[in-house]
Amino acid sequence: MIYGVLIGVILILAGWVYRLHAANRRRSQQLGHIHSKLDRILADDSGTKLLLFTEDPELRLLLTDINRVLELNQRILAERAETEQSIRRMLSNISHDLKTPLTVVLGYLEAMELDPGMPEAERMELMRKVHRKANEVLEMIRQFFDLAKLEAGDQPVPLTRVQMNEVCRRNMLAFYEVLTGKGFEVNLSIPEEPIYAYANENALDRILDNLISNAIRYGGDGNVIGLTLRVEENQVCIDVWDRGKGIGEIHQSRVFERMYTLEDSRNKAYQGSGLGLTITKRLAQQMGGDVRLYSRPSEKTIFTVGLRPFRY
Template sequence: MLFVLYVILVLLALLNVLQWVTRRKRTEQLSYIIDKLHAIMDASSQEQLLLFTEDAEYRKLLIAINRLLEQNRQSEADFARTELAMRKMLANISHDLKTPLTVVLGTIETMNRQPDLPKQERERLVSNVHAKAIEIVELINRFFDLSKLESGDKELPLTRIHMNEICRKNILAYYDLIESEGLSANIDIPDAPLYAWGNVEAIDRVLNNVLSNAIRYGAGGRVIGMKLYEAKDRILIDIWDKGKGIDEREQALIFERMYTLEDSRNKSFQGSGLGLTITKRLVELMDGEIRVESKPNERTVFTIALKRLS
């Protein structure tokens, strides 16, 4: 009987020792995790938290912590990109506003210094000031539009849209400009009606932005094209040209806020860098997508895809 009691006491003692060793090991591992986590965060390191353990719960904890670290790194990278984009946007806003404002102020100064200007010359200068003032207002409106789209304040009521009619209307609106630029138009709009889920005002603006870009940047190819067609559950619109195109690096950037092609800061290709960003946001609000493919001097095509309705 005493032997059995002795064995029980020994086993209890061993159990206590084992529990103490286990607690100590867990405490050491937990301290290591805490110290290592602080070190990774303080150094903004790309390391992961590694610990060799047979404890299943600790392994789960490490997986969860590493996921949080990765999400934190992604958030920091996103913030850095956003901050860089905001700085570039402010620089471009300053540039785009400064140019017409300089013209306005210069013209007004000329008129003030020369009060005896001939009537015809004064009217010409006033007309220039008016045109530049409209340009400034339109630019500010685009900034506000983008702000509303990105903040979610702008709602688009969606309905069934007859895409054949809306495509014809938009390409016809540019027909005089296409002819005056000496371009040919290749239009492929089927007779059979195609319907999409969208917003008329938004689609008009999307097509207007893409068509104006095709004419501005693709006029060197001497042809502008539009094709309307369906594929599975989508209605697709291709707007294409055979101009100088967009190189592969820029194709991934042209929909970003305030991004402009290298030529867009010279006198021939002025732009705010907002048109395609607004276009992309509008398409996304209609549950659609827009993409671009380009082979410089061969073919550049913007494809707008919207949900097809029967």
């Protein structure tokens, strides 16, 4: 009787050991399959998921985590590729935008050097053009450095309570002569009641200068420019708008990229560095806000700056 019980126990233990060994062997095979499959995915950079049919709950968790890491890796690779493409495009545009005015400057200087008998009035006119072009190059370089400092976090933007009504009026008034000279109709909507935001006044001045300048440069066809100050839920919003040719849908998601310019901006009438809107967005983000765009070509284009309201 006792021998029978012992034999039964031994058989049960042997069966259990066999099943455990088989399970371990199956798991080893599955881990080997995971290793080889993962190795191929990484080597091919295919972006495919790791698939394995198994009832092992721990392996399922492992596969889920591995696929999450693969997705993260693909996002990082895509972002890196996009960044590299953006840098190449930026360098190409920088080269173009610096080369053009410098070539003009060299042409003017060469003309003066080759013509010693040039009338003084003509010489002075060329010198004024050289000075203007040199200032364009300096302004472009300044914007490159400003953007680099903003993105590196080396340009602090201290925040305080800012009375937005006066900031908006002052910045629009700064363009009074330009707007009247070009025959623009100006539409201001600024409440009498003071509106306060948590912001930096110098950064706001630069943001509004960029947006109003853009509206004048690109919205001239509509001959109307507007600025609206309003409170929207948990934001203080400034809308700078125009009724010009607008921005097509395919460009709207990219206008805030470094050095991204519309084709028209390569024409003299629309010349720009392609950095103004990027700097505008970075400054708004430094203040805890953002800039968004709405555009329906030839009807209305609105750049909206959203900032945190100042709460006592």
